Amino acid sequence: MDTHDRKLFAQSLRQASEQHTGAALDAALDDLGWSDALAGDARDAVCLLFELQGAGNVTSSALQSVLAQALGVGPGVGVVLPPLGKWHSPGVLAGEQLLVQGLAMGALTGGLAVVWESKEPMVAVVPADDLNLRSLSGIDPALGLVHVTANLPLHAFSPAPANWPAAIATGRVALAYELIGACRSMLSLAREHALQRVQFGRPISGFQAVRHRLADSLLAIEAAQACADAAWDEPGTMGATVAKAVAGTTARTVGKHAQQVLGGMGYTTDHPLHQYVRRVLVLDQLLGAGSVLTREIGAELLRTRDVPEMLPL
Amino acid sequence: MELAAFRSALDGWLDEHADELTPADPVELSGPAVLDAHMAQLAKVKNLAYGAGFMRWGWPERVGGLGGSSILRAYLGEALTGRGLVEPGVYCMTEVLAPTMIDYAPAGLAGAMVPRLLRGDETWCQGFSEPGTGSNLAALQCRAALTDGTWRVNGQKVWTSFAQYADRCILLTRTGAPDSAHRGITALFIDMDTPGITVRPLETMNGIPEFSEVFFDDVAVPAERTLGEVDQGWAIAMGLLPYERSTALWHRGAFLRQRLRELLTDVSDGQLAAEAVGTAFAQLYAFRARSRQTQYRMAAGETLAAETSIDKVLLATAEQSVFDLAAEGLPEQVLLDDDDVGQAWRTEYLYSRAATIYGGTGEIQRNVIARRLLDLGPDR
Numbered sequence: 277m278d279t280h281d282r283k284l285f286a287q288s289l290r291q292a293s294e295q296h297t298g299a300a301l302d303a304a305l306d307d308l309g310w311s312d313a314l315a316g317d318a319r320d321a322v323c324l325l326f327e328l329q330g331a332g333n334v335t336s337s338a339l340q341s342v343l344a345q346a347l348g349v350g351p352g353v354g355v356v357l358p359p360l361g362k363w364h365s366p367g368v369l370a371g372e373q374l375l376v377q378g379l380a381m382g383a384l385t386g387g388l389a390v391v392w393e394s395k396e397p398m399v400a401v402v403p404a405d406d407l408n409l410r411s412l413s414g415i416d417p418a419l420g421l422v423h424v425t426a427n428l429p430l431h432a433f434s435p436a437p438a439n440w441p442a443a444i445a446t447g448r449v450a451l452a453y454e455l456i457g458a459c460r461s462m463l464s465l466a467r468e469h470a471l472q473r474v475q476f477g478r479p480i481s482g483f484q485a486v487r488h489r490l491a492d493s494l495l496a497i498e499a500a501q502a503c504a505d506a507a508w509d510e511p512g513t514m515g516a517t518v519a520k521a522v523a524g525t526t527a528r529t530v531g532k533h534a535q536q537v538l539g540g541m542g543y544t545t546d547h548p549l550h551q552y553v554r555r556v557l558v559l560d561q562l563l564g565a566g567s568v569l570t571r572e573i574g575a576e577l578l579r580t581r582d583v584p585e586m587l588p589l
Numbered sequence: 590m591e592l593a594a595f596r597s598a599l600d601g602w603l604d605e606h607a608d609e610l611t612p613a614d615p616v617e618l619s620g621p622a623v624l625d626a627h628m629a630q631l632a633k634v635k636n637l638a639y640g641a642g643f644m645r646w647g648w649p650e651r652v653g654g655l656g657g658s659s660i661l662r663a664y665l666g667e668a669l670t671g672r673g674l675v676e677p678g679v680y681c682m683t684e685v686l687a688p689t690m691i692d693y694a695p696a697g698l699a700g701a702m703v704p705r706l707l708r709g710d711e712t713w714c715q716g717f718s719e720p721g722t723g724s725n726l727a728a729l730q731c732r733a734a735l736t737d738g739t740w741r742v743n744g745q746k747v748w749t750s751f752a753q754y755a756d757r758c759i760l761l762t763r764t765g766a767p768d769s770a771h772r773g774i775t776a777l778f779i780d781m782d783t784p785g786i787t788v789r790p791l792e793t794m795n796g797i798p799e800f801s802e803v804f805f806d807d808v809a810v811p812a813e814r815t816l817g818e819v820d821q822g823w824a825i826a827m828g829l830l831p832y833e834r835s836t837a838l839w840h841r842g843a844f845l846r847q848r849l850r851e852l853l854t855d856v857s858d859g860q861l862a863a864e865a866v867g868t869a870f871a872q873l874y875a876f877r878a879r880s881r882q883t884q885y886r887m888a889a890g891e892t893l894a895a896e897t898s899i900d901k902v903l904l905a906t907a908e909q910s911v912f913d914l915a916a917e918g919l920p921e922q923v924l925l926d927d928d929d930v931g932q933a934w935r936t937e938y939l940y941s942r943a944a945t946i947y948g949g950t951g952e953i954q955r956n957v958i959a960r961r962l963l964d965l966g967p968d969r
Binding site for chain 1: 592660663664667846849850853854856861862863864865866867868870871872874875876877878879881882884899902903952955956958959962963965966967968969
């Protein structure tokens with residue numbers, strides 16, 4: 277996409293994400309040709325949409341589409357995600373049976389791709405009717421997560437090899453952008469409140485303790501943004517792991533600061549903050565939480581006793 | 590010259606001349622002698638790199654450069670500090686002071702002086718802070734008065750890095766009324782051998798006398814040595830700080846990566862928590878990702894400003910994390926050993942404690958972020 281096209285596309289996506297969520301947003305994305313954009317220029321499609329999705333606290337099937345493309349299972353198919361906090365493939369072989377345990381979200385009608393470990397990761401698309409699906413409410417009902425289990429005879433499918441690590445990596449980058457979008461909205465809500473709320477005769481934005489919380493939030497967000505943007509320039513999957521780790525940690529930090537600056541207001545459901553606080557807790561855990569991924573990165577450095585070449589000019 | 594060509598030519602040259610360029614074995618040196626060795630090494634490396642052309646790329650032709658993008662300078666500094674050929678703290682002064690001269694000095698003065706700095710013939714320093722002027726730079730009081738085409742400078746500076754080695758100084762002086770704050774500051778380019786200047790190095794906790802007090806007693810400076818306009822020196826200070834937070838930080842990041850590698854090589858099994866290692870690496874990675882964008886913005890001719898405070902905080906945070914890890918992972922070296930390896934870890938660990946103090950404290954950077962980037966209005 278050239279600069280002009282990118283700007284127009286971003287504007288259209290912004291309008292769609294401000295007006296729609298869930299199935300309606302999926303329909304709007306279809307109209308805008310987002311799937312074609314994903315196939316043609318994944319970077320622009322992912323950066324633009326997921327940051328807007330996070331900023332608007334809306335949902336779509338886009339994460340499924342990103343994973344499906346990386347797995348080569350074609351558009352319109354969902355993907356069974358690993359259980360919360362995990363990133364292993366959600367299928368396990370037990371003799372001739374395929375046991376599935378994981379999560380799903382977004383449109384399910386096109387069937388769900390299940391990945392399992394054999395000699396290499398394999399994928400097969402399973403009709404939704406063959407899976408036990410249970411809607412999850414939990415801390416963030418609006419996210420529409422679905423619990424997935426199944427016990428399926430393997431001979432019913434024609435599996436194909438799948439690049440699960442690549443799918444996890446692109447999914448992590450997409451989630452990093454969604455977390456960053458949510459963080460920018462939380463910071464913006466806290467900033468507006470700090471400028472308007474008067475105590476001791478002046479806006480609380482004048483107090484250094486408040487200003488530094490907001491400054492620390494922006495610092496964390498810009499660090500996460502730089503990592504997410506850099507992930508596209510990294511040859512392996514390490515960049516995606518760092519991007520998700522930093523974005524997840526950042527969301528915890530920004531959520532905490534925003535909640536504190538908003539005081540009692542941010543604790544009510546009259547104020548929109550709580551929706552973001554709920555959302556980032558779940559997004560952080562999807563495909564590996566910030567704290568766990570940070571530990572994984574450290575363990576790998578200790579194992580190799582080296583620091584990989586990073587981000588050449 | 591494109592970056593790829595520059596990179597391969599430079600890497601080849603550094604490999605080929607490794608014997609000449611590598612510092613002399615620093616065993617038996619301590620305290621001021623370590624800094625003497627760093628300064629001598631810096632002059633040697635700059636001189637060789639200037640002669641081979643590498644130190645000239647990325648600088649304008651009117652100051653002895655060969656032109657080309659500032660990205661070339663970013664890579665040169667990364668290669669020199671990453672290979673341990675120059676100490677990043679002494680190398681960074683070139684990146685901070687030469688751009689300021691190019692932007693603000695009269696053309697003839699910049700053309701005559703900058704090549705001496707690039708070639709390693711001279712050392713320059715930066716006279717900003719004063720005893721009563723740490724975070725509140727605009728309150729500086731070192732006075733300059735113009736009579737018959739000559740400035741007379743009286744007052745004191747402190748925390749002036751490498752002043753005892755310096756041939757020249759970019760000095761901020763009070764030329765307006767004492768309470769004129771940022772409106773009454775003028776920048777001067779001073780010869781450090783002018784009568785009336787006294788330099789007294791400070792003893793610091795890491796044993797390296799990097800910082801000095803500098804006293805000015807009726808020091809005469811020709812009016813032609815004025816940088817920018819009279820009473821407009823604040824713009825120079827504000828223009829210099831983003832340079833301090835762009836290329837120079839990039840070089841320091843490369844040095845930190847190298848030190849983290851050495852730490853991971855030397856640490857014994859089970860000495861470090863994986864979480865702490867991962868955190869330090871992620872901070873260093875985030876700094877590098879951010880600073881890399883800054884290098885390309887600078888190369889594209891963008892004016893750098895308050896947003897570089899983010900780069901500065903990210904680097905200082907990463908630096909303290911890396912050396913916190915070193916103190917945990919290599920306690921023998923950092924705390925006890927008196928050989929050159931132990932001394933290097935110890936001085937660097939102690940220096941990292943100042944990373945959130947020098948060049949604008951962590952608090953001042955956050956004030957800048959709150960005021961300029963978040964537009965939170967005045968804080969009082």
